[in-house]
Amino acid sequence: MTTMAIDSTLGRSRCRWPARILRNRRLALGGGFAALMLLVCIATLPWTNAPGSTLYYNNQQSAQARQPPRFGDGPGYWFGTDALGRGMLGRCLIGGAISLLIGATAALISLVLGVTVGLVAGYRGGWVDGLLMRMVDILYGLPYILMVILFKIALEPPLRRIMGENAANLVVLFLAIGLVSWLTMARVVRGQVLSLRTQPFVEAARACGIRERRIFIRHLLPNLAGPIIVYATLTIPSAILQESFLSFLGVGIKAPMPTWGSLASDGLMPALNTIQSRWWMLVFPCTLLALTLLSLNFLGDGLRDLLDTRDSKLET
């Protein structure tokens, strides 16, 4: 890795101008779209969460609920209506807010837990490595669905007493998905540290008598930034996807509350109906989901290129 410090100028001069613009544009596009989506979803919460508004996510009107799902009903119903006559637009908006929140929580948990465990295990080696990695192995060995269901059962009653039913359901979902998604991060970070540990610059730092925490933060972390960022950004979409899987099973978010995943899984059958396809019930949540996850992935790439400045920092 130190070798890269020396010829980073060479690597940079190889990058042509159009390529750099494209890279930045990808970063800007990805980050911009994800931020816009987040902003729109959160900014519309006062309407999507207000009973009585046309955008209200659980806006059931008995007259509409008796009719089949329709498309093209005018303002507030641009995304059509679902089987209960609720506007898909409002449901997609609040669903997006919940989905993104799930992703962010999972990424945060995996960042803190996964990086710490991976760093310590990879650097210390020996019995610490053995213990931590076997713990990760055991947690990996447990099926994730079992953990999620158990988390829900164990945590929901006490939380419900504190914060009410809907909030408890959400928090449990956040925790359950977050607590199962740090394992991969830990393994990847450890793998990288394992190969970094034997590099001359780490040995030099150790020989200089630099304290361990400083070696972690100043010498190892910058070299790990690439994989960590890539994995953290990958955690957001994968957590959102995991929630959609839980919704597909019927153990995800509780019924009136939507997420993009639950909307997509609810819309799957109506959309695939060969007699009369209610495509809008699948296409809109899926498009929003796919575009957001795609842009989050692009954001990760762009960030990675942007943060790849460790070489120049070492040079100066």
Added chain:
Amino acid sequence: MARFIAWRVAQFPLILAAIYLITFLLAWVAPGSPFDRSERKLPPAVEQSLKRRFHAEHWYGFLAYYPKNVLFNGDFGNSFNYEEFTVNDILRTSLPVSVTLGVCAMVIATFAGVGLGVLAAVRRGGTWDGISLTVALLGVSLPAFVIAAALSAIFCMKLRWLPFGQWGSWRDLLLPSLALSLMPMAYIARLMRVAMMDVLAGDFVRTARAKGLPNRVVIWKHCLRNAFLPVLSYLGPAAAMTLTGSFVVEKVFNIPGLGQHFVNSVLNRDQTLILGTVMVYSVFLLTFNLLVDIGYALIDPRIELGR
């Protein structure tokens, strides 16, 4: 090396026993059981006798009966939910299906993922970078059930190229393994791209190029080996996950694999089947993780195993 492998293999029984106990604990603590389902309330006497038949009256009764059988006979007992089947029968019929599908999917994912990732890194910022990333990213940007349903709707319903919902010939393997491979493929491509870009900036690459080696040799012989480490550490869990089946793909394509039992056993609180599926998965996982660690040492001799 041999000592390291022996040491790790010696740990397996202990880890597996720990997983067995923890899983049993979790499954036992979870409220509900296959014997008190709400839709057909059993008379207490019947429920009692059922529980007695399955050794499920008390946790100590369960632990006194089943682990011993698993250890000495490799017998997981009868399924609580599918009463006339033993867990071993279920595993025996469904595991080969899932492994066949999973191996196909992993082969597709590894080759396509590495190819896409290398292409993206070499043509960094170019058109190929964009194309390969977009293709790969579609795999992680749509829920698996949407991809699987879309594939079957296009190729089976609309174009009628392939039969739908059958299992038996190689043609039934194509779409499910493609659907199953998209997710790992995307991960591998991304990891490969990042690692490859790091390696391409190294001194030895410049030296190799200066020697006049063709670009092809530099990339595929010199760089690939070095850039493969992050991919390798992902391959272990990914292979274990893929080879033991996927609920979504099996459900959409109507495949009799193990993935459905993973989920259904938990939803049914079918404790013996939960334990059976978890143990199969754990054995796969431990084996693949060991292989990955050996792979590390083979690819990068600087990594000292067991230290």
